[in-house]
Structures are given as C-alpha cells and as structure tokens.
Amino acid sequence: MKLPSFLPRPVQHDRAAPTVEAIDLTVRYPGHVALDHVSFRLQQGERWAVVGPNGAGKSTLLKAIVGVIPASEGEVRVAGHRPGGHICVAYVPQRSLVDWSFPVTAADVVMMGRAAKIGWLRGPGQRDHALVEHCLRLVGLEHLADRQIGELSGGQQQRMFLARAVAQEAEVVLMDEPMSGLDMPSREAIFGILDALRSQKVTVVVATHDLDEAEKRFDGVMLLNRRLVGMGSSTEVFTEELLRQAYGGQLRLLSDHTASMVINNACDGGEQ
Amino acid sequence: MIARLVEMILGPLQYPFMVRGLIAATLVGATCAVMGSYVVLRGLAFLGDALAHAILPGVALGYLVSGGDRAAVFVWALATAILTSIGIGAISERSKLREDTAVGILFAGMFALGIALMSTMRNYAVDITHLLFGDVLGVSAADLWFTAAVSAVVIILVLATYKELLILTFDPLLAATLRLPTRALHYLLLVLIALAVVVSLRTVGIALMVAMLVTPAATASLLTRRFGRMMAISALLGALSGVIGLYASFYVRVASGAAVVLTCTAFFVLALLIAPERGLLWRHRRAMPGEANQGQGTTL
Numbered sequence: 001m002k003l004p005s006f007l008p009r010p011v012q013h014d015r016a017a018p019t020v021e022a023i024d025l026t027v028r029y030p031g032h033v034a035l036d037h038v039s040f041r042l043q044q045g046e047r048w049a050v051v052g053p054n055g056a057g058k059s060t061l062l063k064a065i066v067g068v069i070p071a072s073e074g075e076v077r078v079a080g081h082r083p084g085g086h087i088c089v090a091y092v093p094q095r096s097l098v099d100w101s102f103p104v105t106a107a108d109v110v111m112m113g114r115a116a117k118i119g120w121l122r123g124p125g126q127r128d129h130a131l132v133e134h135c136l137r138l139v140g141l142e143h144l145a146d147r148q149i150g151e152l153s154g155g156q157q158q159r160m161f162l163a164r165a166v167a168q169e170a171e172v173v174l175m176d177e178p179m180s181g182l183d184m185p186s187r188e189a190i191f192g193i194l195d196a197l198r199s200q201k202v203t204v205v206v207a208t209h210d211l212d213e214a215e216k217r218f219d220g221v222m223l224l225n226r227r228l229v230g231m232g233s234s235t236e237v238f239t240e241e242l243l244r245q246a247y248g249g250q251l252r253l254l255s256d257h258t259a260s261m262v263i264n265n266a267c268d269g270g271e272q
Numbered sequence: 273m274i275a276r277l278v279e280m281i282l283g284p285l286q287y288p289f290m291v292r293g294l295i296a297a298t299l300v301g302a303t304c305a306v307m308g309s310y311v312v313l314r315g316l317a318f319l320g321d322a323l324a325h326a327i328l329p330g331v332a333l334g335y336l337v338s339g340g341d342r343a344a345v346f347v348w349a350l351a352t353a354i355l356t357s358i359g360i361g362a363i364s365e366r367s368k369l370r371e372d373t374a375v376g377i378l379f380a381g382m383f384a385l386g387i388a389l390m391s392t393m394r395n396y397a398v399d400i401t402h403l404l405f406g407d408v409l410g411v412s413a414a415d416l417w418f419t420a421a422v423s424a425v426v427i428i429l430v431l432a433t434y435k436e437l438l439i440l441t442f443d444p445l446l447a448a449t450l451r452l453p454t455r456a457l458h459y460l461l462l463v464l465i466a467l468a469v470v471v472s473l474r475t476v477g478i479a480l481m482v483a484m485l486v487t488p489a490a491t492a493s494l495l496t497r498r499f500g501r502m503m504a505i506s507a508l509l510g511a512l513s514g515v516i517g518l519y520a521s522f523y524v525r526v527a528s529g530a531a532v533v534l535t536c537t538a539f540f541v542l543a544l545l546i547a548p549e550r551g552l553l554w555r556h557r558r559a560m561p562g563e564a565n566q567g568q569g570t571t572l
Contacts (some may be wrong), residue, residue, distance in 0.1 A: 066448075066449050067448075067449070068445060068448040068449060087450055089449060090449065091445060093443070093445060099313075099442070102313060103493060103498055103501075103502050104442060105497070105498065108498075112438070112439050112442070112446060113446075115435050115436065115439055115452070116450040120433075123435070124435075148497035164446075168450070
C-alpha cells in the first residue's frame, strides 16, 4: 500500500553529505539553554562517545539528532536532510525510562522497529518475522525471543534495543547511557554488537559517564557542557584544561593520567 | 439440578428488555475493556473518568433540545465526548498547570454545568439517576443499534491501527523516530476512549464508567504478558461481567450497573489471588520453605 500523501515520506539520502551534521545547534527549554551553538560533523561508520556532567545536554543532543526535539536555532542534518524526514535514525532510550512491566516480548519490541517499513493497515509479513529472528540472533537473544521484557537482564534489554535498531534498518544509532548499571561481560557483549554495526557502516553515538570507556572504545569523544567544549581523539580532548572547562569544580585530578581521573558525579541519574 | 440451572439462565430471556440488556452489556463490556487496555497501560484512568463526567452537559442539552428523544440524546453525547476528548488532548499539550489539575478543573466544571442544566427539567431526579448509574434494562432497540454501530467503529479502528497504537503506548519516542503521526494517533486514542465511554453511558452510567474501562484490563494484565492477549482476555472479561452482572441484578434485585461493576471487581480480586506467577497465593506458595525452587525459573 502506498502512504497517503499527507504523511511524511522518508527522504532520499545525499551520500556526499556527512552522516550527521550539527550547525550552530541550539536548544532552549523554558528558563535555560540545554545546547548552545553546537556544531560538528560525523561520518559514516564512526563511533563517538558523548561525555559531560549531568545536565550537560547529552540526552538533548541525542534527541535533537533523532529529530524529536526541535532546534531553537541552527539545525541538524542527517545525510543532508533534516532528521524529521528519516526513519533510519534509531534511538535507544535510557533503561530507567522504559516501562519494563509492559506486556510485550523481546520479539515484539524488535518487531516494533519494522512498523514504518511494514506500513499502514498491515501486519508483519514473513520477511519481517525472518528479519526479527535474524536481529535477535545477531545480538544473541534468539533463545529469549518469547520472554516478557521485564524478565531480561539489563544487558539483554540493551541488546534487545540494539536488535530493534537493526530491524529498523538504522544507519545512525544513538544510545543514552547504555552501559550504566551493567557488568563487564554485558558491556563487552554490547561493544561486540557495536563492532558488528561498524562493519555495516552504521554510525553510532553513545552518551556515557565513563571517561575510561570513552577513551578506549570509541573513535572519538565529544566533550559537552551545553556547548561543545572539545571534540576529537581522546588524547586531544581529555586534557586537564578542557575537562576543567566541562566539569568545573566536579573534577578532581588524582594524577596527570586521564584514565585515573575521578569525576565527582558517578551517579547515573537522568537529565532531560 | 442441571434443568434448574438451565431454567435460571433461560428464564429471564423471555423478557425482551432482558435480552436487549444482555446484548448491550456484552457489547459495551467488550468495547470498554478493549480501550481499557490502553487506559491501564498509559495510566489514563483519571482521564477516562473525567471524560465520562464531562459528557453530562452534552447529554443534558440533548434532553432539553429534543425533549428526551433517545437518538438525539445519543448523538449529543457522542459529539460532546469527541469534542471533550480533543479538548483534554489540547489541555495536556499546552496547559501551564499540571495536566491532572487542568483536567480536574475541566471535568468538574463540565459536570456541574450538566447537573445545572438537568436540574431545570421536570423529571430531574429520575433522569439524573439513570445517567449516573445506568439503566441497561431500559435499552431500546434503537439504542442497541447505536451501541453496536459505535462499538464496531471502535473495534475496527483499533484493529486497523493496532501496531501503531501499541508503539505509541509502549514507546512514544520510537513512534516519533519512526515518523508516525504521534499527535494524530494520540488524539485518535482519546476519541476512541470517548466513544467507548458514550456507549457505556446507558449500561453502567457516568459514576461507574471508569470501572468498565480499567478493571477488566487490569485483571487481564495479571493473567498474561502479551498485549494482544491482554486485550482479548480483557474484552472477554468485560463481556462476561456484563452478562453475569445482569443475571445477578435480575435474581438478587440490585441495581444493574452496580452488579456489572461488582462482577468486574470480583474477577479482579480472583486474579489478584490466583494469577500464575503474580497472584498473592502463588507468591505465598513460592515463599514456603522447601518449594522455593519450584517456579518456572522466571526472574524479575
């Protein structure tokens, strides 16, 4: 069935344009500025960490990229167009913001990623079911497909959302604090999946509190505190000066080596 | 013994008003319970209650304008419900007050307006009682057709937008990133709830309406962990409660609306006690020493 004309259609990608581009992106909420003239370009297949203190605008940045929070000034472009026209950007929510008692199974949630491709007034076809199965296998959850989502462990829940992003045929995947509360093996499993996504040329942006992980497991780091304090490789960005600009008084240096820096806000609380 | 049971079931069916009442209660129970699944999962119980109360002035105006013509009153109720649901949607989008405060102000004001209008009428006491507490045994053949038509519209629209409404309910952010028309879907959901409220006006009345929306769906949520099944079980329980409640009201001589709601509530309490995995008795049994490892290995 063809989409009725009043519904937004997915736009054609401009392959010459950067995968994600922010130009003077500014987001204001009543009473405060969440993002202040942020500009950057991300290329296909890159994996970026977004770090910064609580309230730095990490979640806002991700939501602006996916196009669910409008820019007050400036703009975001995904493959050359405004994000609102794309269905290829996937957003993985913070685990604490999901209703895990909701009566759906892991396979149901992954199938939700197919909704836009399936189209209106239709149920999933054989191809969709096969794809969902494939995505669950990709993240190692095929044996838990029929589990209610609350019965999955934290790591399994994150992997389920990654499977949903793959089912959505996402080319950009945004993850909000995916590692918080997860043990090492769960984190490793997720990075394994992110490696697989990289080989598919999927661009990944992860908001995180863990500077050590940001340094070791990503192509580059965006240091955010409402404005983009620094962006580049971790050696360029994790300097005392830039970290002090971003974290201010919350920063305590134990030695001059970045890996042993202690940031005084280890809590994983949400921000708007 | 069995003959006596059959006699008890078939006996009331010789009265046409009882047959019409049973059909209406079945339709309404199922329709409300289907919409109730969304109400329960999205936490819209207060909003459903508000909708039920806010249609009173429409009903009252219908009475005044038409002199009590059933069809006219129904159409007025329908129009008011749709307008109110859209109004409530707009409030929750734009209000500077907290949403529940704004909805509370609107619905109490509308309800008061309805009572004021009704109180100008001669049969005020009788009519307001029927509206508040239902009058399912007074359902006419024409009422039945309206009820069936509106119920059919609700069910067809729910089936047509099933996967979109499910996504909106579970993860509104995903709905937005898939570029589904989230606002339109939200308003559709509100209008569908409003339609369910209107058809149940005659069965359980305004005061008990929220029970038809919430209780069967809440019961179903204890019995299954799949959304589709929850909806189906909820509809079944809603319809069954309508039938059982009506028989109970026939034999025990209690108000029909109250009997239907009490049946819903009884099902809920039963499920709360014996639901597999989640029921209180089940947990108690699990907690007993020596049986701790007998559960089917679900971890929560």
